[in-house]
Amino acid sequence: MITKYEDVIVKTMTRLLIPFIQIYGLYVIAHGHESPGGGFQGGVILGASFILLAVVYGMDEVKKRLPEKLMIAFVAIGVFIYAGTGALCLLFGGNFLDYSKLPFPVAIAERRALGILSVETGVGITVMAVMVAIMLALSSKSKRTRGEFK
Amino acid sequence: MISKNLPVLIVTVPLMTAFLVVILGLLKRKLCYPIAFLATLASFIFSAMLLEKVILHGTIHYYQGGWLPPWGIEYVVDHLNAAMLVLVSFVSLMSLWYSGPSAEKEIPKSKIPYFYSLYLLQITGLLGIVVTGDMFNLYVFLEITSLSGYALIAMGEKHAPMAAFNYVIMGTIGACFYLLSVGYLYIVTGSLNMADLARLLPHLYGSKVVLTAFVFFIVGISLKMALFPLHIWLPDAYTLAPSSVSTLVAPTMTKVGAYVLFRIIFSVFGPHFSLEVMPIAHNILGWLAAGAVLFGSIMALAQRDFKRMLTYILVAEVGYIVIGVAIANRMALTGAILHIINDAFMMSCLFLVAGAIVYKTGTRDIYQFRFLHKKMPLTMAVLIVGALSVIGVPPMCGFFSKWYLILGALAAHKWVFIAVILTSTLFNVAVFFRVIENAYLEPREPAYAHDGGQPEIVKFDEAPIGMLIPMFLVAIGIILIGVFSGHIIASIIKFAIPANI
Numbered sequence: 001m002i003t004k005y006e007d008v009i010v011k012t013m014t015r016l017l018i019p020f021i022q023i024y025g026l027y028v029i030a031h032g033h034e035s036p037g038g039g040f041q042g043g044v045i046l047g048a049s050f051i052l053l054a055v056v057y058g059m060d061e062v063k064k065r066l067p068e069k070l071m072i073a074f075v076a077i078g079v080f081i082y083a084g085t086g087a088l089c090l091l092f093g094g095n096f097l098d099y100s101k102l103p104f105p106v107a108i109a110e111r112r113a114l115g116i117l118s119v120e121t122g123v124g125i126t127v128m129a130v131m132v133a134i135m136l137a138l139s140s141k142s143k144r145t146r147g148e149f150k
Numbered sequence: 151m152i153s154k155n156l157p158v159l160i161v162t163v164p165l166m167t168a169f170l171v172v173i174l175g176l177l178k179r180k181l182c183y184p185i186a187f188l189a190t191l192a193s194f195i196f197s198a199m200l201l202e203k204v205i206l207h208g209t210i211h212y213y214q215g216g217w218l219p220p221w222g223i224e225y226v227v228d229h230l231n232a233a234m235l236v237l238v239s240f241v242s243l244m245s246l247w248y249s250g251p252s253a254e255k256e257i258p259k260s261k262i263p264y265f266y267s268l269y270l271l272q273i274t275g276l277l278g279i280v281v282t283g284d285m286f287n288l289y290v291f292l293e294i295t296s297l298s299g300y301a302l303i304a305m306g307e308k309h310a311p312m313a314a315f316n317y318v319i320m321g322t323i324g325a326c327f328y329l330l331s332v333g334y335l336y337i338v339t340g341s342l343n344m345a346d347l348a349r350l351l352p353h354l355y356g357s358k359v360v361l362t363a364f365v366f367f368i369v370g371i372s373l374k375m376a377l378f379p380l381h382i383w384l385p386d387a388y389t390l391a392p393s394s395v396s397t398l399v400a401p402t403m404t405k406v407g408a409y410v411l412f413r414i415i416f417s418v419f420g421p422h423f424s425l426e427v428m429p430i431a432h433n434i435l436g437w438l439a440a441g442a443v444l445f446g447s448i449m450a451l452a453q454r455d456f457k458r459m460l461t462y463i464l465v466a467e468v469g470y471i472v473i474g475v476a477i478a479n480r481m482a483l484t485g486a487i488l489h490i491i492n493d494a495f496m497m498s499c500l501f502l503v504a505g506a507i508v509y510k511t512g513t514r515d516i517y518q519f520r521f522l523h524k525k526m527p528l529t530m531a532v533l534i535v536g537a538l539s540v541i542g543v544p545p546m547c548g549f550f551s552k553w554y555l556i557l558g559a560l561a562a563h564k565w566v567f568i569a570v571i572l573t574s575t576l577f578n579v580a581v582f583f584r585v586i587e588n589a590y591l592e593p594r595e596p597a598y599a600h601d602g603g604q605p606e607i608v609k610f611d612e613a614p615i616g617m618l619i620p621m622f623l624v625a626i627g628i629i630l631i632g633v634f635s636g637h638i639i640a641s642i643i644k645f646a647i648p649a650n651i
Contacts, residue, residue, distance in 0.1 A: 069176050076169035076267070083166045089215075096158040097215040 002139050004058040014056040021049040029124040033113055039120035043127025050132045059139060062132065071129050071136075078126025085118045156200045157212040157225040160235060161278045163192045168270035175263020183250050186266040190243045190273060197235040197277075204232040205641055211283075219283075220346040226283030230487065230646035233638075234280045234409050237491055240627075241401050241498045242273045244620040249394030251614045252505055256392040257305060265305065269398065271298040276402050280409060285332045285418070286342045288410065292328065292374065295406075296321045299399055303391040313386035320383040324373030327366045334363035344418050351419060355427050364423070367414055368431065375407025377468055378442030385449075385461040389514075393505025396457065400464055401497040405490050408471045412486065415475065416648050425478060436476030440570045442469030447577035451584075456514045457504045459581065460497070463540060466574055467493045473567050474555050482558025483647045484639055489551035491638070492539070492631060496548055499536035499624045503529055506613040506621065521608040522589040528612055528622075530589055535625040537582035539632070542575055547632035 005011070025045035032038030054062045086097040094101030099115025100108045152159065167189035174181045204210060204227055212225040227235070246269065257265045275295030282288050300321065304314035336342060338359045339350040354360050369380075376384040384404075388396045415424050424431045446466025453459035471493070474486025506529045507522070508514055523530045539546035542553075552571060559567040612618065631638065 073173055073176060076172035080166060080169045080173070083162060083169070087162060087166065090155050090158070090162075095213055095216045096155065096162065100216065 002054055002059045004061075005056050010056055014052055018049050018053060021052070022046055025049065025124075025128075029120055030117070032120040033116045039123025040127050042120070043124040044131060046124065046128040047131025047135075050128070051135050054132075054135060054139075059136065062136075066132065068136070071133055074125050074129035075133060078122045078124070078129065081122030081125065082119050085115060085122070089115070152196075153199070153203075155212070156196050156203070157210060157227050157281050158214070160193050160196045160200065160239070160281060161274055163196070164189045164270045164277070165274045168267045168274060171270065172263050172267045175266070179259065179262055182263050182266045183253075186270055187243075187246055187250075189270060190239065190246045193273065193277060194236070194239040194243045197232070197239040200227055201232040201236050201642075204229055220341045220343040223287050224283040224343055224345070225281050226345065227281060228646070229642050230409070230413070231280055233487075233491065233642045233646070234406070235277060237494050238276050238280060238402050238406065239273075241494050241624075242276070242398060244498060244502070244624055245394060245398040246273075248397060248502055248505065248617050248620040251616045252394040252509055253392065255509060256394070261305065265302070268298040268302050269395075272302060272398060276406050279406050283344045284342055285335065285344060285347065289325070289329055289332060292410075293325055295403065296325065296374070299403065302395040302399070303387050306391040306395065308390075309386075310390040313383075313390045317383045317387040320373055320380070324370045324380075327370030327373065329370075331363045331366035331370060334359050334366065338363075344413075347418050348420060351423070355423055360419075360423075361428065364419060364428070364431070368411075368435070371407055371411050371414070372438075375404045375411065375468055376465060377472055378438055378445050378465060381442070381446075381465045381468075384465060385458055388461045388464070389455065389458040393501075393508055397498060397501040397505055400461070400501050401494040404464060404468050405471075405494045408468065408475075408486075408490050411472070412475060412483075412490075416651075421478065421648050421651055432476045432478055435472055436564070436567065439469040439472035439476055440567060442466060443473065443570050443574045447574040447581070450581045451577055454515055454517060456507065456516050456519075456585065457501070458514075459516070459585075460500050460504060463500075463578070463581065464497055467497065467540075470552070470555060470571070473571070474558065477555075477558045477562050477564055477567065478651065479558050479562050480647060480651055481554055481561055483651065484643050485551050485554030485556075485558055487643045487646055488547075488554060488635060488639065492547040492551045492628075495624055495628050495631060496536055496539045499532060499621065499628060500540070502617070502621045502624060503533045503536060506617050509617065510611060510613055516585055516588050519585065519588040524608040525611050526613060527610070528618055532621045532625045533589070534586065535628055537586065539628050541578045541582060545629060545632040547628050547635060550632060550635040 025042045027042075028037035028045055029039055029042030032042065050062055050066065053065075085099075089098045089101050090096055092101040092103060099112040102111050102115050104111045104114055106114070167185060171182050171186055174185065200210070209226065209228040212227075213219065214223040214225065216222070249269065253262065253265060272295055275291045275298060278291030279288055279295065282291060300314050300318050303317060304311045306313075332342065335347060338354055338357055339347055341347055341350060351360060373380045388400050391399065415421075443466045446462045446464070446469060450459045450462035450466065453462060467489070471486050471489050474482045474489060504514065506526070507519070510526060511518065511522070535546065539548035542549045544550070552575070556568055556571055559565075559571070
C-alpha cells in the first residue's frame, strides 16, 4: 500500500497540477476524432492523474474519491458504452457500428463524428479505470488480499 | 433485424453480457450465472440459425459499420465457419451450464462476477476468431481469447499461477509471430481482408516476404494450438485450471487454432502456395504431427493424473488434425475437419467427466478411482462413451474421422502416417483401459483386507444434476455425430474443402 508523502512542495504542486492534467485528458478524448489523440490516450492521461494522487497523497485518498466498486463498474461501463453504441446502430436498422444510422438530427458525416465520440468516451473511461485498478492491484502487498482490490 | 445481423450478434451478445455481468455482480452475485447462461444460449441459437441459413443460401458476408472490404472489417460465414460456430457455441454452452455447481466449489465467492466475465470474454474471442474474415481482427480476437484464458487458468489450484505464467510467455510469443506474419502480408499487399489477400497473393508467390509471413504464421498458430513440440505450456495449464475452465478451453482453443491453420493455409495463401510452391511445409507439418500423435499417446500412458493424461491425449488429437492438413487430399481434409468437430466433443466429454470426478472425490489420481462405477455410475457411463470414441470404436464419432484420415493417407501413399495412427490407437486402448480397469473391476488385492475382511461399502453419490445433463448431452452428441457423420460430410464438410483439391 502506498502511503502519504509528507512534503509541502510536492503536495502543493500535485494539488495544482491534477485539475489541469484531467482537463487535458478530457480534451484529448474530446478531440480524438479530429486530431491526434483519442479515447486510449486521454484515458491514460486521466489515469495518470489518479496515479499521481496515489503516489503523493496515498492510496486511501484515491479510494475516497474513486471507490473500488465504482472503479470496477467504470471498467465495465466504458466497454459497455462502446459495444452499446454499436448495438444502438443495429436497433436503428444499420450494421454494427454504422453510426450514420444513429438518430441525431444532423448530417450523416456529423452523425459519424458523434458516434465515434461516444465510442472514444467509453474507451477513455475504461482505460482510466483499468490503469488505476492495475496500480491498486500491484501496490497492495498483503498476502491475504493479493489479487483483490482491498 | 436479427436475421440480418446474425454474424455480429453471435459475438456482440456474449461481449456485452461479459461487462453486464461485472456491473450486476457488484449488486447481486447470484445473477451472474443465469445471465451468462442466457447469453451463451443466445449465441448458440444464433449460430444454429446461421448454419441453417448458410446451408440453404450459401456464404454470408457482413460489413462492420457498413464499410465495404477491403477497408472495413468483414465477417464472412461459409460452411466451415458456420459449423465451427455451432460447435464452439455448443461446447461453450455445455461448459457454462456445468460451471454452475463446479465454479461455486472451486472459485472464491468474491471472484465469481470476474470469473463469469472472463468466461464470456473467452467465448466471445473464440466465436470472433471463427466468424471474422479479417486477418487483424482475427489477431484481436486471438488475444481476447488468450488473455482471458490466462486469467481463468490462473484462478485454478495451488500452482496454477505458475502454469498460467508459462502460458502467458509462450502464448505471447505465438501471438507475436502471428502479428508479424500479418504485418509482412500487409507490407507486400496493403490489405488485411482474407478474401482480398487471397486475390492479391498469387501474384506474389515468389516473394521472400510472403514466404516469411507463411513460416511465421505456421509457427505462431502452432504455439497457440499446441502442436508438438510447441505444446509444453498445455499440460500444466489445462491440468491446473479450474474444472469448468478446462472443459471450455481444452476442447475449443486447440480446435479453433486448427481451424485458423486450415483457413489461412487454404483460403488465404491458397492450396497452390503450400502444396506446389513450398511442399516442404506440408512435409514438416506432417512429421511434427506424427511426432505429436506418438508423443502424446506415450506420455498419456505415463500419467497417473487423469486430467494430465487427458491433456496429453489432447496433444495427440491436435496431431491427428494436422496430419489431415499435411496430407491435404480430399479424404484427409474431410477427416481433418470431421476430427475438429469430433475431438471438440470427445475432449469436452472427457474433461467434463474429469471435473465431475474431482467435484465428488477430490482426486485426479487414476489409482484412486476404485469403486467409482458404484459411486458414480452415470459419470462412468459417459466416460466409457468418451473413451471408446477416442479409441475409435464405431458408432462413436472418433472412428469416422480416423477412418477418413487413414483413407486419405492410403490415397497419398503415406504409410508412416497410417502406422502412426494405428499405433496411437493401440496406445489409447491401453490408456483408457487402465482407467476403466481401476474404476470398474474389483481390485486384485482388496483394500479392506486389514479391517477384518469387511467389504468396503460404496454408496451411490452422483454429481449434481447441473453437471450430469451437460455430460449426457455431449455424450449423446458423440453418438449422434458418429451415426450422422455421412450427413455432416455431405451437407457441410464437402463445401468446406477448397474445390481445386
